[in-house]
Structure formats: structure tokens, C-alpha cells
Amino acid sequence: MMQEILTVLGIETSCDETAAAVVRLADGHCTVLSDRIASQTEEHAAYGGVVPEIAARAHVERLDGLISAALEDAGVDWDDLSGVAATAGPGLIGGVMVGLSMAKGICLARGLPLIAVNHLEGHALSARLSGEVSFPFLLLLVSGGHCQFIAVNGLGEYERLGTTIDDAVGEAFDKTAKLLGLPGPGGPAVENDARRGDASAVALPRPLLDRDDLDMSFSGLKTAVRRAAEAAPLTPERRADICASFQQAVTDVLGVKAARAMAIFARDRAGPMTLVVAGGVAANQTLRARLEAEAVRAGFSFMAPPMRWCTDNAAMIALAGAERLRIGRIDPLTIAARPRWPLDMRSAPAFGGGRKGAKA
Ligand code: KG4
Ligand code: ZN
Numbered sequence: 001m002m003q004e005i006l007t008v009l010g011i012e013t014s015c016d017e018t019a020a021a022v023v024r025l026a027d028g029h030c031t032v033l034s035d036r037i038a039s040q041t042e043e044h045a046a047y048g049g050v051v052p053e054i055a056a057r058a059h060v061e062r063l064d065g066l067i068s069a070a071l072e073d074a075g076v077d078w079d080d081l082s083g084v085a086a087t088a089g090p091g092l093i094g095g096v097m098v099g100l101s102m103a104k105g106i107c108l109a110r111g112l113p114l115i116a117v118n119h120l121e122g123h124a125l126s127a128r129l130s131g132e133v134s135f136p137f138l139l140l141l142v143s144g145g146h147c148q149f150i151a152v153n154g155l156g157e158y159e160r161l162g163t164t165i166d167d168a169v170g171e172a173f174d175k176t177a178k179l180l181g182l183p184g185p186g187g188p189a190v191e192n193d194a195r196r197g198d199a200s201a202v203a204l205p206r207p208l209l210d211r212d213d214l215d216m217s218f219s220g221l222k223t224a225v226r227r228a229a230e231a232a233p234l235t236p237e238r239r240a241d242i243c244a245s246f247q248q249a250v251t252d253v254l255g256v257k258a259a260r261a262m263a264i265f266a267r268d269r270a271g272p273m274t275l276v277v278a279g280g281v282a283a284n285q286t287l288r289a290r291l292e293a294e295a296v297r298a299g300f301s302f303m304a305p306p307m308r309w310c311t312d313n314a315a316m317i318a319l320a321g322a323e324r325l326r327i328g329r330i331d332p333l334t335i336a337a338r339p340r341w342p343l344d345m346r347s348a349p350a351f352g353g354g355r356k357g358a359k360a
Pocket of ligand 1: 284
């Protein structure tokens with residue numbers, strides 16, 4: 001049988017990272033040939049959060065240079081590409097449009113197939129960039145916009161088992177950092193400060209642990225952090241204690257819910273079981289360690305992408321595109337960018353329904 005080799009350019013512009021990467025998929029085995037990323041942390045620093053208009057402009061300014069660099073790093077030419085994959089949502093719509101339009105332009109000029117990738121599918125498959133993770137697996141997706149347990153039954157086959165009913169867990173890290181006067185992005189800043197703190201110093205709630213399901217909530221935790229920050233002078237020691245206590249509360253909630261999710265996942269399935277954690281918050285060491293321990297206890301293998309593929313990147317988008325291309329799931333050039341796009345389209349929205357569709 002002829003070996004099938006696919007070389008795909010991936011483009012990611014859904015938030016504040018502009019990224020381009022080239023991935024090669026040969027007989028199901030993935031090699032990342034190049035992986036370029038330009039962060040916009042400085043552009044947004046003065047505003048205490050990502051400003052959509054500034055993000056979209058920065059993507060426009062950088063994307064073509066990053067794509068050229070990614071092709072050059074990979075040692076491939078336009079003619080070597082089998083297709084172009086771009087994030088088509090969910091995300092900040094201006095930025096998504098920049099990346100998707102660029103991909104469409106390349107496809108039109110070069111006669112290449114377009115693959116419009118769901119950013120969350122990119123995260124879902126990110127562990128496959130560096131290791132063998134076969135379907136089905138249980139995914140905990142923890143990012144700036146999401147916190148969900150998903151049964152990944154196959155490519156494009158996602159079943160949501162539980163979700164946050166309010167804030168995403170990354171959002172809670174970012175808001176905690178902002179409340180405490182730490183610089184963005186919040187997750188790494190809180191994790192860093194937490195290293196010097198006492199995780200039992202500040203009593204914080206463990207929301208929804210009393211509920212016997214997989215739903216989660218983080219907005220009450222944020223309020224509790226605000227109260228703790230106002231209750232006593234915010235010395236560096238106090239701040240570190242709040243960070244450590246907050247990180248511990250999040251870790252406890254996700255640890256307990258992950259154990260429950262593994263029990264539910266295993267109940268309906270046979271064969272080897274794997275828990276995958278992905279998304280920006282999966283970079284958190286305390287959380288990773290706890291999830292790994294829970295997985296071992298439950299008889300699951302544990303997989304987390306290397307740190308650089310936890311947060312937003314284009315390699316995961318290129319891989320999702322290559323896997324789709326392999327089975328012929330390409331998209332028309334008329335496809336539109338989508339601000340909201342849940343992975344599991346069958347589950348009822350947990351919150352944020354309405355004209356633009358479900359948030360989660
Ligand atoms: O997946 P991602 O890069 O972008 C989205 O698709 O949302 O996730 C970004 C989120 C941010 O909220 C960021 O604060 C959080 O991931 N994050 C972390 C860490 N690194 C990034 N949260 C906790 N600990 C970290 N080390
Ligand atoms: Zn992301």
C-alpha cells in the first residue's frame with residue numbers, strides 16, 4: 001500500500017497569539033516540522049486583558065511573516081503543501097476572520113483544500129502531537145474560554161459529560177491575577193506566586209463538589225478571592241497565600257470531578273483508558289500532578305501535551321486539519337468564521353444560548 005503523507009500548514013489567530021506551523025502526518029504518525037508563535041502580551045498589557053480590536057490588527061501585521069517563517073523552518077515550499085488549516089472559531093471574531101481569510105487566500109491562489117478547524121478540536125487532539133493517544137479517550141479541556149469533560153469517541157465525535165456553568169477555569173486564573181495586581185497572562189503569574197505561598201492559609205470554597213455530577217462553577221471562587229484580597233493588607237506574603245489557596249481550590253475541584261468523570265467514562269467502555277488534559281490551564285504543574293495521581297488511582301493512563309502545546313499554538317490546528325484532510329473532510333471557501341462553536345453540538349447549552357449559539 002502506498003504510504004500516505006500529508007503536509008499541512010496551520011494558522012491560529014483566535015485570541016492573542018498569532019501562530020503558524022507545518023505538520024506532517026504519515027500513516028497516522030505526526031511530525032511537527034515547524035511551529036512559530038508571536039505573543040501579543042505587550043500590546044494588551046496596559047488594558048488588563050485582551051482588547052479584540054488590538055488583537056485583530058496585530059494578527060494582520062504579523063501573520064504573513066509568520067507563515068513565511070514557518071514554511072522556511074519546515075523546509076517546505078507552497079507546492080509541498082497538501083492543505084491549509086485555520087481556526088474558524090470559537091474565538092474573538094476579528095482575529096478568527098484574519099486567519100481564516102488568509103487561509104482562504106492561500107487555498108484560492110494555490111488550488112489547495114481548506115480545512116476550517118474548531119479551535120477546541122485543536123486542543124482536544126494536541127496530545128497526539130507528541131505521543132500515541134488513540135480514540136476513545138476522556139478529555140479535560142481547561143482553557144481561557146472553557147472547562148469541560150468530553151468523551152472523545154473519534155475524530156469529530158465529541159460527547160460533553162460536564163462543563164462549567166459560569167466562568168472558565170483560565171478566566172478564573174486571569175481574574176484572580178488582575179484582582180491581586182499581578183501582570184497578565186494570569187495563569188502563569190498566579191502559579192508563580194503560589195510557589196511561595198501556603199495553600200491552606202486562606203479558606204476558599206470548592207464550588208459544586210456537593211453535586212453528584214460533572215458540572216463546575218468558578219465565579220463564586222473569584223468572588224471569594226476578592227473578599228480575601230480585601231480582608232487584610234495585600235502584602236507579598238498574603239498575595240502568595242491567596243494564589244496558593246486559589247490554585248489548591250481549583251485543583252481540588254478538578255481532581256474530584258476528574259475522578260468521577262473517569263468512573264463514568266469507564267462504566268460505558270472496555271479496553272485501555274486514557275485521561276488527557278489539554279488547554280492553557282493544563283500547563284499548571286500542581287493541576288497536572290493531581291490529575292496524574294487521580295488517573296493512576298483510577299487505572300487510567302495520563303497524557304498531557306508538552307507545555308508549549310497546552311497554550312494556543314498552530315501545530316494543534318495543523319494536526320486537526322491533517323487528520324480531517326486524511327478522511328476527506330474539507331470545507332468550502334465560503335465557510336464563515338464563528339465566534340461560538342461548541343464541540344458537542346448535541347448537548348443543550350449549559351449557559352450563553354441565544355442568537356450567536358451556545359457558549360459551552
Ligand atoms: O488555551 P489557551 O492558551 O487559550 C484559550 O483558548 O483560551 O488558554 C489560556 C488560558 C489563560 O486563561 C491562562 O491564564 C491560562 O490558560 N494558563 C494557565 C497557565 N498557563 C496558561 N493557568 C494556570 N496555570 C498556568 N501555568
Ligand atoms: Zn485555546
